[in-house]
Amino acid sequence: MEAEVKDKIVSIEKPEIIAPPDWKPVIVGILCNWCSYAGSDLTGTSRMQYPPNIRIIRVPCSSRVDPWFIIKALQTTADGVLISGCHPGDCHYISGNYYARRRFLVTKELLKMVGFHEHRVQFSWVSAAEGAKFAQVVKKVTDDVVKLGPLHLYKKENFNK
């Protein structure tokens, strides 16, 4: 189920950079504790498969995600970022994800302007019952990032994957 990497993948933002043959994307997944994290659990317990490229970070609520986290992930190891929370109206804290939604849109648009492909940072609503959807989302994000190639923008010098 490992994301398939064909040879000669170029970085979409920096076409001069060609991915090494053994390159595998790193996706940082920031999941809300109450829905998406439980959803990803369900994916596992239901034995559904999804790409192992995702590294999951659990947060109490999607509104805990400061745009800073996304910037930080992109600046260090991530080739792509997935942020997932409860469906609108289902927030454990009643309205957290409504606040988060606003921030996500602005962050996404700003990153797009400074030269990141819009598929680098993706968002999803996954409930605790949607194990299959979680697998689908991760698959889509990974496939997208594989198409975009490695991220080489503003990486910290001393990072090694």
Added chain:
Amino acid sequence: MEALLVPSLAKVERIIQETPDVRTYRLKFKDDSLMEKFSWHPGQFVEFSLLGSGECTFCISSSVTRKGYFDCSIKKAGIVTADIHTDLEEGDDVGIRGPYGNWFPTDDIKGKNLLFVGGGIGLAPLRSLIQYAIDNRSDYKDFTILYGARTSADLCYKEEIEEWKKNTGIRVVLTIDKPEDTWKENVGVVPKILEEVVKPEIANTKVITCGPPIMIKYTLQSLDRLGFSPEHVITTLEMKMQCGLGKCGRCNIGSTYICKDGPVFTYAQLKALPDEF
């Protein structure tokens, strides 16, 4: 590569929990030849780095006469020291640069009575000199060590203090700020005990003091009242330092670089500095 700022690796040999928030780290350079060459005077400091956290300035709290290791006593205060307390274990590696700064005038004080006045973690730099003086006992006359802390639990080097007490010619006076049930020694702040209990001889005595700024302030005043001349009072001054080399400009007080011209000053020298510490 900034050649001056590169540390050498040292190993933590032992960790001694002195008080709830002070630990003594016994260190030894990984390179044995470096350890042999490493020599310092009491009162000097090193730049201690926990790699992956940051660099901090600590005085060496043991004497060069005790060979094969050196101690740093570290109180938990900021980000790096908190990391040192939580992350650093026996056998781990740390980076050490040094020794830097000037030192207690070990020659000038020869043949004199010594009065040590320490408060809290301020005993650490004094310990280096006390150990040095004990190991060269014949060079110095009588010692008095006045040491105070907030509570009895905050007294550092408890075992060593017991040993000092056994030595002849050393008078140890301990004090804590507030009375405690099991506490049998003095109660009261250091300057008060200094004037009321210690009552030091003035002639032929050198005073060496270190402690929190507020203690230093009042101790210096009491020493004045007791009639010590400022030239005979020696203190060590701590400022925020980063390079230890007289370059980074952080420890400037007037045209003095505390890291190069200090940290040891006499009270007379301190009086001449602008009031910025």
Added chain:
Amino acid sequence: MDYSKEIRDIAAKLFADGKIDVFVGYRMNGFDDNQVPVVITDPKEVSTLVFTEKSVFNLTNYLKTDHTRGKRVGLIVKGCDSRSLNLLLTESQVKRDRLYIIGIACEGVVDDKGVKMQNCTECIVPDAVVFDEMLGSPRGKKDYIVNADIRALAEKGLVERREYFEEIFENCIRCNACRHSCPLCYCAKCCIDQETASLYNGSNTASSAFHALMTWSLHLAGRCVDCRNCEKACPSHLPLHLLHKQNEKVIFENFQNHLAGVEEGERGAFYKYSLKDPDDFIM
């Protein structure tokens, strides 16, 4: 637009009545026709006050310094300045009853070279929104215009935009002047200045500039009032407004025409939400 005389009279009166301890205004810089802010505590200095179209700096920045904290302050605000003041008030950074605000119906200010500032040509709220006293005749709100630079950038391709911004981040020297001169950056310790090693970002690389400027602008999104203090302070002359204007545009277009600090008591765009906010970008 010259209200120097009126402002001197008002300031003198305020001092005479004992209503203020400090007055923050502008004076001539003493060598050419440009002005610098001045913090006055002595009523005798009132005569140095001026206000013309050269009065550029947003004075609400001084509300976070020791000279004004806890004191009664007289202050001159233009349209954009008053928006930032409005936000400081709603975010409980200053107390309204300690301020005496001279609002200006602003006709736009000019930069050092005498050219009208870009933010003034696109100004939405020229009149001060909070004030105790208004100078000039108010002309009401204007329509929102998308910044010309943002429009130009939107037409460029991904690689072109990336190259342009890479240049910006590479030329940043990480002095943090933008942040210090921003009236709305009042945090005691900024999250960008983390000293913890795994979060440290103080090196002078494009990467750390990207981190600092992006985080900074996103923390100001929905609050930035486009006063351009940051650009004035930037020693590298970076077009920092691009980041803020982009956020402003997205917020205006998607969140019920929200503009920071225009309504009294209204908080930044990220302090509220609507059920109708766009959702289609989320899977």
Added chain:
Amino acid sequence: MSFSTFVTDTAGLQKMFEAIISKHETYAPVEKFGKFDYKKVSSLKECNPDSPIDATMSVKPLFFPRASKIIKYEASSAGTSIHETDEDPIAGKRVILGVKHCDARGLQVLEAVNKWDYIDSDFLKRRANTVIFSTRCDKADTQCFCTSLDYDVENLDAMDVAIINGPDGRIYLCARTEKGENFLTQNPAPGSRNPEPIAQEEMKKQYETFAASFRLKMDYKDVNEKMSKRFDSPAFEEASRNCVSCNTCAFICPTCHCFKISDEKIRDTGLRYKSYDSCNNAYFTLEAGGHNPRPAKYRRWRQRSMHKFVYYKERFGVNLCVGCGHCAISCPVNISIFEVVNHVANAPVES
């Protein structure tokens, strides 16, 4: 020891610059967003050696980088290891074009602090490996006051080659150090020749016109002396009142040399950086225990101005200010160190 002078014209100078750029690693002011910063160049078209002083950054970062790596370290199960960072990219032989006189003087002043006691060999190595070409300004900018300070601008030897514009398109190339002399002999300007005897006079005249164009003038001895007695002056508070503590002044100053040491870590590898810091920053002297010797803004300003005009002078015999005016130009509220020190020096003393 006297050094040679050559005369050439604009075209000759251009050709010489082109030859230098093609042969040597060359740095020169490159414009980005209306501001010139010293960068590596590969052709003369990219840069402008005659960049205006008010829009040019200091050359200091080429000698004292804004952030330099000290060490790289790695932790593994076998223990920690310390590695050297990559070879310093800017320590090789190189030429810098278009350095201002004041900027070059800044490097000379900085040598004192880098040479006392512990010797910062990196700084000195970068200095020794660099040939600096400096054009004397024809006219002072509004914030300049270099002629009012304790160095001889006319015969400054902080640069290796001084370029002076004479009348009728004549350009004089004066070697000022041995390094410059050798460099000029090896890389002569095409068509350059030894000057006529009138050259000295013409150069002097150029200097006189330049010196006459200054708006700001002061007597540095007087300021040094008065400042040293004004530590407790309330004038520091007045002068610093409208400072917004943005720290720009320290970051663009050609002589400020305070730095901080900080670690950056990702997983088990880390880098230690030495990067600029400013004494105007409230956190500069904050100790971990919470004690801060300079908590108020005026105290930090006092430190800054006293360091420039009193402390450094006491310690190393030179003023730490070179009169370039960069701080005043870059300051969002136009506070000039000139104004501050003069305000303090001339403030009435309370009896």
